Amino acid sequence: MIKKVLIANRGEIAIRVMRSCREMDIASVAVYSEADRNSMHVRYADEAFFIGPSPSSESYLNVENIIGAAKQAGADAIHPGYGFLSENAKFAERCEKEGIIFIGPSPFSISSMGDKITARKRMIKAGVPVVPGTAEPITDETLAISKIEEIGLPVMIKASAGGGGKGMRLVKKKADILSSIRSARSEAITAFGDDAVYIEKYIESPHHIEFQILADKHGNAIHLFERECSVQRRHQKVIEETPSPLMTPELRMEMGSHAVAAAKAAKYYGAGTIEFIVDDNLNYYFLEMNTRLQVEHPITERVVGVDLVKEQIRIAEGKKLELKQEELEQFGHAIECRIYAEDPDKNFMPSPGVIKHITEPLGLGVRHDGYVYEGYEIPIYYDPLISKLIVWAKTRPEAIDRMKRALWAYKITGIKTSIPFLARIMETNDFINGNYNTHFIEDNADFLMKRQACGKRCEDIALITAYFHYKERLDNSSGKKNGVLDKSDWKDFGRKLAVKRL
Amino acid sequence: MIKKVLIANRGEIAIRVMRSCREMDIASVAVYSEADRNSMHVRYADEAFFIGPSPSSESYLNVENIIGAAKQAGADAIHPGYGFLSENAKFAERCEKEGIIFIGPSPFSISSMGDKITARKRMIKAGVPVVPGTAEPITDETLAISKIEEIGLPVMIKASAGGGGKGMRLVKKKADILSSIRSARSEAITAFGDDAVYIEKYIESPHHIEFQILADKHGNAIHLFERECSVQRRHQKVIEETPSPLMTPELRMEMGSHAVAAAKAAKYYGAGTIEFIVDDNLNYYFLEMNTRLQVEHPITERVVGVDLVKEQIRIAEGKKLELKQEELEQFGHAIECRIYAEDPDKNFMPSPGVIKHITEPLGLGVRHDGYVYEGYEIPIYYDPLISKLIVWAKTRPEAIDRMKRALWAYKITGIKTSIPFLARIMETNDFINGNYNTHFIEDNADFLMKRQACGKRCEDIALITAYFHYKERLDNSSGKKNGVLDKSDWKDFGRKLAVKRL
């Protein structure tokens, strides 16, 4: 039985993990960098250990210091959250060596699913569909042409030593095949000194759909249905929802069993995610596996009614899964919006700084997982994710209405956030109709960037308020308190209105 | 179609109603008294009208001013919330006369269910069990004795003109029957000039269980299962949960159909609650009907998955119920704690005042419906309810764990609250075992009032903190800022620790 867990993370996910620990009567140990002494996770934990300077390479990625803290605290286990060391096989191995339970999969699963080529081969063996393409690098032009004809257009030619878009060519027309191979190879040899290429089927309007899986150490594995993650900006997920508007019951069953097969093929235990790419004709292909808790796990928790962190901990304790596939179902609809400290009007530039004021959205069907508070300074060193807003409703249209309401009520000043941008997405027809793929933000850029006009009257009221503040401030420097009215002023006002209106 | 709703209420319930309005794209109109200009409901609404001085008799109960505001705003409908005018048949009638939809039942239903004797008779006619007793006042001693024998001991003898405990006698033993009748009657004639008495079955360990019903204007009525409300202090509910730990599926079905029958007998439409008293042998009796939304409605919303305010609005619009009895089910378990501004250590004395600091509990399975914010002054004029904390989990034990976690994380300073008392209830064996009735708080008073000791070390840390604050304050008056460290201090600290520990 795990009695004390060190959470090797910060921000909202550290607190989210600690909440489940607290409910399980497990003590939680925070670790913090120099920049994080004031962070909420330090205050929320039962114990807190300093692990180094602000840059994550010297603190949250510092294996020695984290292991040191865990041993000093006498922690039975370490939960890595997401990011940082969560998919680091060496860290998992080190925990094992030190006799500390790593709350996650085995080092073997992490490393074998972490390498894309190994993972791809393993999936092919397990009968899970992968994006059609060549398994080995090609250096022969004729072979390349015949492979392309086999796979069918459109295809993507990729330099096998490549990266960063260099040596990549999208081929849509038959006439371009030869010239594309040649130019890709010539670019590749210049850039990497190697002209070998891969050929992969190009998915034109891809949907990003992932399946949550849970597997125990006794060979039992289940899936907890899908999450639709196609609303992305620069390959970063912005909004996720479940069920996917694209999904059919048959497809869900089929993809779900492939997800379970994938987990079993990796001898996986713990919580994990199988990411698929799905085209408009509902063909789906294994993309990769995330061997950790995902940022967007709460929408699954809400719709399926499980606490995934508690399941992770129970699995780590060696317990058998109590959830049975046939007993699970999706109830209603959930949407998550990621709230980032960034300025959507200035090309999403990060916006660290001090939170001057915050009003969090609450009420029916709203979950809010955050970590900032009034007066907190968001550090410059880490991810700009401030919080996650998760809504649930019986139907998708109601969930969208609820998300609009929650975004409307969510106020943060002092920094810029993505809230207005997210609110705009909720009003985009393609989103409302559930008719979108990973090109959604690009395709709707004009609509998304146009801001609702506040109108002249509203502008006037903004400037009158600024003037009022300015005036109160000047007046107060000669006597009164800081702009808040005292009781006597207030009573005058009340009486005056009473006379005037009633 | 309703396009604009005036909410004739304040506090958490006003905001709760406005949230659903916003999701339905209905404009909301707030009304406010002198004390409430700064209240959150004024800020949350689209429009706001001043309706009078602070005492509720001059504002929230002022029918003329509320109707005036509704007409000036052009509101189609008025939602009364709970309390104030919500069960006032005359107000409902007045709305009708003014052509404003009253979001609630008809004036007829309100008045006929509001009077206990009329309601009792109506229930008997509809076949709903009521507490056994005499239907008419008795002035004859022999008849009284035979009635008591018919009903069976224990019974309660009540002066029919009575009130305030005068002329009431509990009879447990046969030997006491005659003397009790005589003393009750003699006390009654002295107190009220009338010696007529009623006789009612006395329920020894009563459970307070209520059923939520919804009925439309087309004669359709359903129930949304029960709420267990036996945790009460001075007849005020403190904690509610659903499902009731006492309930069996058979009993639920039977009580549910009686609740629906009760609603139909009152020609009811809208949302309403049928309150029952249940004894240890699962005999149940109609107690009264609440012809409005209840404070504790969110636990039903969570477990059944409906938005009761939206249902109220749809019913008021004349729509047919879309929910079908056979499609409804209870999923998981929900508990609500009412957070009051009161001091449990000083006999629950009300504690109005300024909220200095607040941290609201968030995360998986937690709903928080409140209205206060940092710097807000809770007025002395109204109910001390600050907020409602509602948790959901798959099972009752997990829900209790979650409520403990949420109460732990909920911090309010500046006023006293019932939070420590509620946390203590979560640790009481009778509550944990689901083995409680309305005597629960009384029966567990010793345990509930004993506070967990903070221990000498924790006391020392409290006093060191106070000393630190005192010292910083003295030092700052000679230069530095208000106790918050500046960056350079911080860096020193970081380095120092780094040297020391790593």
Added chain:
Amino acid sequence: MSLEIKIDDRTARLKLIEKNGNMLKVEVDDRIYELDCVMVEPGVYSVIYNNISYNIELIEKKDHRHYNVNTLYNSYDIEIIDAETKYRKNRSKDELDDIRKIASPMPGKVVKIPVSIGDKVKAGDTVIIVSAMKMESEYKVQKDRTVKEILVKEGDTIDGDQTLIVVE
């Protein structure tokens, strides 16, 4: 530097050994504490002692020597007894041994004052009734007394701890 601090009924002696920014070394009675004390929000402290994380909330009362301090489920009244306090305490010792000022700990509205100036009242007699949030509280004298001053009138809105009536 050393002073006395009163926490509810206990009086502790606190001695500051070292202070370096937010790092504090103090002796409380006979125990030595080294801790890291940071005000993270106005009136909210995060204290780390022996790697245990404590949240302490603190509200200043009438002056910078009087605080209401909350730990997890406990609430303490704390008074820093500095030189000035000691001087005043000694001087007013005999005045303080009985309650002569009637005040309500909660803000509210004066409902009724059933006494007049000069009235002689008996121990247990109610001298003022205050209402807040629909609950009425009666304030009584502890001993036989004479009403000396009445500082409020019926219907007045009062603050918590405001002196309402003086008896002698």
Added chain:
Amino acid sequence: MSLEIKIDDRTARLKLIEKNGNMLKVEVDDRIYELDCVMVEPGVYSVIYNNISYNIELIEKKDHRHYNVNTLYNSYDIEIIDAETKYRKNRSKDELDDIRKIASPMPGKVVKIPVSIGDKVKAGDTVIIVSAMKMESEYKVQKDRTVKEILVKEGDTIDGDQTLIVVE
């Protein structure tokens, strides 16, 4: 009393007609507003105008004349142009017609300064790279310039709007 207020690119003339506590009567350009303006939380105003409820959030920038003001989904820069501002503006008009001070609007860390004092740089050349939250931003000169001052060095942590490099 009348003054100019700049809201983004628009300059409005505001005249105070009457002020009674939080009740305000003002003229903005040609329109008259009577409204009820209350600061409910630090920097958060509740404004009721014609019974419409507005929430306005306001952050003071470098001084009491400069604000960032948020309405529902809009954010404005507002400047109160009082007599002192006018005087200064007239004086420095020609100095202001080009950006000579390079600053980053966001706080962050200086990653690289590819120039030295005295360097002649061309329009579009990068003079400093700042990183925050794992994203790097390059700051360039708008015209051909000479680097006059470099006020920070690589690795420094900087505030938003802090002058980093001066060119001429």
